[in-house]
Amino acid sequence: MTAYSQYRPLPLAQVPQWDFETDVAIVGFGATGACAAIEARTAGARVMLFERSSGSGGASALSGGEIYIGGGTDAQNAAGFDDTVEDFTAYLKLAGGPCADDAKCDRYGREALSHYQWLKDQGVPYRGNFLPGKIIEPTDDSTLIWSGSEAAAPFYKLAKPAPRGHVIQHMGWGGGRPLVDILETRARDLGTEIHVDARAVALITEGTRVAGVVVRIDNKDRFVRAHKGVVLATGGFVFNDAMRRKYCPESFRVNSPIGDKDDGIGIELGASVGGDPIHMDQFFTTCPWTIPEEQAYGVFVNVAGQRFINEDCYHGRVSRCAVDQPGGKVYLLLDSAHFTQPLDLAGITIAGTGETWEEVEAELEMPAGTLSATMHFYNTHAREGRDPLFDKQAPILRPLDQSPFVALECNFETSYFSFFTLGGLKTSADAEVLDRTGQPIPGLFAAGRCTSGLPAWGHGYSSGMSLADCTFFGRYAGMNAAKG
Amino acid sequence: MTAYSQYRPLPLAQVPQWDFETDVAIVGFGATGACAAIEARTAGARVMLFERSSGSGGASALSGGEIYIGGGTDAQNAAGFDDTVEDFTAYLKLAGGPCADDAKCDRYGREALSHYQWLKDQGVPYRGNFLPGKIIEPTDDSTLIWSGSEAAAPFYKLAKPAPRGHVIQHMGWGGGRPLVDILETRARDLGTEIHVDARAVALITEGTRVAGVVVRIDNKDRFVRAHKGVVLATGGFVFNDAMRRKYCPESFRVNSPIGDKDDGIGIELGASVGGDPIHMDQFFTTCPWTIPEEQAYGVFVNVAGQRFINEDCYHGRVSRCAVDQPGGKVYLLLDSAHFTQPLDLAGITIAGTGETWEEVEAELEMPAGTLSATMHFYNTHAREGRDPLFDKQAPILRPLDQSPFVALECNFETSYFSFFTLGGLKTSADAEVLDRTGQPIPGLFAAGRCTSGLPAWGHGYSSGMSLADCTFFGRYAGMNAAKG
Known part of the structure; x- marks a missing residue:
């Protein structure tokens, strides 16, 4: 049994050889990892991305490709909704309930419009129209839908309602796959080096700094030196029953996990170097x-x-x-x-x-x-x-x-109550992984469902919040990791 | 800022000098710490106990001195209740709900009668009578009361009901203080070396083993070598708002914390060496x-x-x-x-x-x-x-x-809803602190409300469960720490 066989960090001095060398190592190739890669490459860093499956996707590709965006988008304006940054931010905080991270809500509230533009710049298409009604995902290629509780009590009394679910232009359900495909293409075109069938098993530390990651490829451990930073983008822990039992036992009331091998590895890796998993009892579910x-x-x-x-x-x-x-x-x-x-x-x-x-x-x-x-x-x-x-x-x-x-x-047992976990590492609005005292762990960044983010509270979830969190804070993780 | 100023463990090699040397170092002098000390001394170990306040007590001394005991005690039998280990154990598991630790319930179910005898052997007096009615604490010196939901749905259908709240013989409310006094006397008589006004600030590690603890006395750091083990017995985190915000935000609905400086330090110290805080969202409350x-x-x-x-x-x-x-x-x-x-x-x-x-x-x-x-x-x-x-x-x-x-x-805000936290370190039924993979951390033990124990689920709490957990697993912590 090696030192890192149970997610324990491997001291850099014990690394036998470097199999890969990069500036930024990203673990996980859903929307979070892809966005992190795009930004880290754009910032000029060398970027390697490691994904345990045989291709990109993660839970993101199983989603509707809907992103929660407000503050006055083209689609909102065209449909006559007068959304503001203030109402949008207020709703984000209400949706986070007792778990809300105000700093993240404030930043996303301010920057969502430019994030929307960034998504378009990457090639994500939006038709721009509004589809009224009570809709889970458009069955046509419409853009804007009501995707939360904005118009319902108590929310409507506390923040002026507007629809904010922005769906990629794509006929029918399942916009998540084409969304990830576009982001993957962009990440590849920018020169991200992608390794699939590569499962992260430990972080490598140099003192208190994260200096790399051990990945298992073809059942062999490979040692990745990350000179500037490691980004965890591995998703939640919906497929890890032991973790659910310890941290989220109420989730056993429901039955249909949504995810792609989401076993909580990113949370474990983060915790192994002092990261702070928070709000671990929270989960999304819907029937x-x-x-x-x-x-x-x-x-x-x-x-x-x-x-x-x-x-x-x-x-x-x-x-x-x-x-x-x-x-x-x-x-x-x-x-x-x-x-x-x-x-x-x-x-x-x-x-x-x-x-x-x-x-x-x-x-x-x-x-x-x-x-x-x-x-x-x-x-x-x-x-x-x-x-x-x-x-x-x-x-x-x-x-x-x-x-x-x-x-x-x-x-709850026999009807289709799909669910995924919302608890995860505490990160700053800069996507730095924080330790239990609130200090950033040097060299370690994370975003998406291995963190507690915008969709922090199961009772307040609105469609598109998780992808908003993944894509937006995934970008910050890549940007800030590239700074070293 | 020293290495251990944020609860980070201090490597043994960096210890400047040993101010204290012992076999077992216990942190916290409520019922848990006292019982750990008694058992560790009984096993022949040298024992030092460090308490941040100026005397013993902790949250235990603020309690009613009621211990949840079943399976056929003298008081149960005398009153005509035919309790069994099976029904008692079944109730313990129901009370733990989705958070129940079966191994702890099974052990306490089997050993509660001998634990009761042990308490008597330490000098804890019990009058032995049953007081019927819906009672929070006896206003006289009676022993046995209904202290849970045993006779109520759904519990009565799943485990044959019996009263199991056993209260120290003591006139009126507040039996917790005399209970701790008796345990303190016993610990002192057995030769426990007690240091008060001594606040633990870091663990000392030798490789993966916990080898001691840093305590702050008179605002100076003192280094305690514990050759056999360290026992954390510091209580929950009800007085730590930052921890509550991160792990137990629903507790902000209520208003009156019960405890004595319960700031979660034991949980932080345990986590600093890889301990695994679980069910951190759970809290007890009552009006x-x-x-x-x-x-x-x-x-x-x-x-x-x-x-x-x-x-x-x-x-x-x-x-x-x-x-x-x-x-x-x-x-x-x-x-x-x-x-x-x-x-x-x-x-x-x-x-x-x-x-x-x-x-x-x-x-x-x-x-x-x-x-x-x-x-x-x-x-x-x-x-x-x-x-x-x-x-x-x-x-x-x-x-x-x-x-x-x-x-x-x-x-919830203006009536007296007292509360305390129930989440804490994951420990084995031997009171070993477990890491996130379920392995014991060598040299580290814990019990009471810095752990998740018998009273694991806020909705299932019954009076006396926390003191049962503190005294019983506190004993195991002391016994097993003494084995080194």
């Missing part, structure tokens, strides 16, 4: 309950027949709050005016039906006067255009009073 | 809402007028679930048969009264048909002896239908 779109008009109740949130919030916020409810499931209630067959993929089943809400309640074996009382109360006020309990807003607020009625079951 | 005891018969609703728990659970579990509710407060509803003036200390205020629940609801400015509907539903079923929503049990389950009615406000 695609707003597809078909009619379902977005539904009302959620828990197994006690109680509503628990204004359902006009972002589907992920609603889903995360659902997972807090006791009993392992929640019900999405719909009337005949809003019911169509749920998406097969979602694993959402019909649990009860009835000509009245009382019949639905009985079919779910709930005590009489629970779900039915909730729905009578809801409908009475919805007909008046208000939701005195949770402040759900029009146009999502609608009475559900056209019989027959249906209760769909969103079961 | 003394069951005093006067009549209030224990109340019903809680959130600001939406919804019940959220079976109120016969342990007051701390109810309080922790309350703090999950939106709106910054919950209401405790009582009728005239169960209302007496709340405890001044509690900061619980009368928010609304009425001849009917509708009047109370209106006075709280809740929409008509919320709180009142909840109470009509509750009363209808309570009169039939059941609670179909939350399975609250008799005798706590009672209708609240004697007017006038009252709503007491438990406000």
Whole structure:
């Protein structure tokens, strides 16, 4: 067993030989790593990128390619939304909840417009139009969608709402893959040296400075000297059950990890040299309950027949709050005016039906006067255009009073609750990995889901926040690593 | 700035001189440290104990001196409770929820009876009687009380209930101080060398082994050689706002930290040599809402007028679930048969009264048909002896239908929600501090609230679990440190 076999750092003096020599070594080839490479090369540094899979992608390539951008983009302006840096920044902080990193929110709030331009400069295409409605990802090639809880309580009262989800021009779902492809091409064209099937296993240290990284290629350890810096861009720990058990056990309530070998290695490597994993209990989850779109008009109740949130919030916020409810499931209630067959993929089943809400309640074996009382109360006020309990807003607020009625079951174990982790290394707004006292660890940078970033709080997540974080702070990681 | 000024370990080679030399160095003089000292001395080791305050106590001395013990104690047997190791262990695991450490639960489940005898052997007196009722601490010198959620759903269905809170014989509240006094006397009598006003600032390492500790005394650094082991027994991090912000931000919802300089130093020292802080987001909180005891018969609703728990659970579990509710407060509803003036200390205020629940609801400015509907539903079923929503049990389950009615406000900010942190270093059932790969760090042991132990999950806490953990695993820390 070598010194670094358990992610322990290898002192530079014990390195047997240098197999690779570079200025900046980047670990991980999702959007974060690609953006870091582009900036480090642009700054003139020699850059090597090591990826454990056989190609680029990571979790980024599994995403919708949507980036949370605000403050007055072309697409926002063209659609008549008057977004400001102040409202945008305020929303970022609200979305971070008790975990918000104000410095990161402030910087991204100020610089998101130039980041958007930078993305375009790399070749990322945007059609520039706005697609209204409650949408997870556009099924056409539209740009701008509502992708968060901006227009829902309590957010709308604290920051003027605007849609901020900016999606790469790409027909249909799955814009993440073409987004990463464009960034990869750019990184390659700029001269990044890319090594795939190369798994990082330890950092190399010279005193308190990170001086390189050990990567395993063809089952042999290779020693990489990084004269200026190492960038960790390895994603979260959604595929590491032991880490989830220790740091994020609530995530075992749900069932479908999203990621590509996200085993937390970057967090472990960072921690091995004094990095500080924070907010490790936080995770994103969502069940695609707003597809078909009619379902977005539904009302959620828990197994006690109680509503628990204004359902006009972002589907992920609603889903995360659902997972807090006791009993392992929640019900999405719909009337005949809003019911169509749920998406097969979602694993959402019909649990009860009835000509009245009382019949639905009985079919779910709930005590009489629970779900039915909730729905009578809801409908009475919805007909008046208000939701005195949770402040759900029009146009999502609608009475559900056209019989027959249906209760769909969103079961945390058997429905499709996809999830990924949000906790990770504490980094500065300059993407420096900080130690437990808040000091930067010389030579070490990180971004994306191996850090705690813009999407810090599961209950506040909005679509596009993680890719915003990956691409924006990935760039800073590359820029600052190149400075040495 | 010296190398160890930020909790960084000091390599042994850089130690200028040894000011103290011992086999076992213990940091912290609460119940954990005292028990570690007793066992280490009993095993024949030289023992020095360093405490940052001017005397023993820590958070232990601020407690009720109640220890969670089951499996068939004299007091349980005398009162006719037929507790078993299996039910006791099962409850310990349920109480740990998603954070449970099965190995620790199994060991304590098996050995709690001998631990109880050991406590008696140290001189801790127990009267041996059972005091029925819903009690936070006995106001007389009784031994055994219900101190958890054993008889409440869902626990009673999964482990046969028995009372397990064993309180030192001591008139009135505050048994923690005499408990620590007895343990201190015993530790001193056995020849523990005690240094107070001595604050640990760094560990000393020899390779991967912990070989000593740096303590600051009279503002000078003193170097302590520990030939066999160092025991961390420094408590949690409830008084360290920066740590709370990074690891336990939800705790900022509540207001009254319990502890004695619990600044997380043990966690930081452990992490500085590769220790693994886990479940750092977990915290205990309680508001003394069951005093006067009549209030224990109340019903809680959130600001939406919804019940959220079976109120016969342990007051701390109810309080922790309350703090999950939106709106910054919950209401405790009582009728005239169960209302007496709340405890001044509690900061619980009368928010609304009425001849009917509708009047109370209106006075709280809740929409008509919320709180009142909840109470009509509750009363209808309570009169039939059941609670179909939350399975609250008799005798706590009672209708609240004697007017006038009252709503007491438990406000997270202004009522007395005391709290302490539960996350900490991952340790083995032998009290070894484990690194992030699960391997023991040679020479380093820890117990009590600088570790994640028996009371791992805020929602499952039961009174006496932390002192059980402190005293029991404190002993193992001392025993195993003495083995070197």
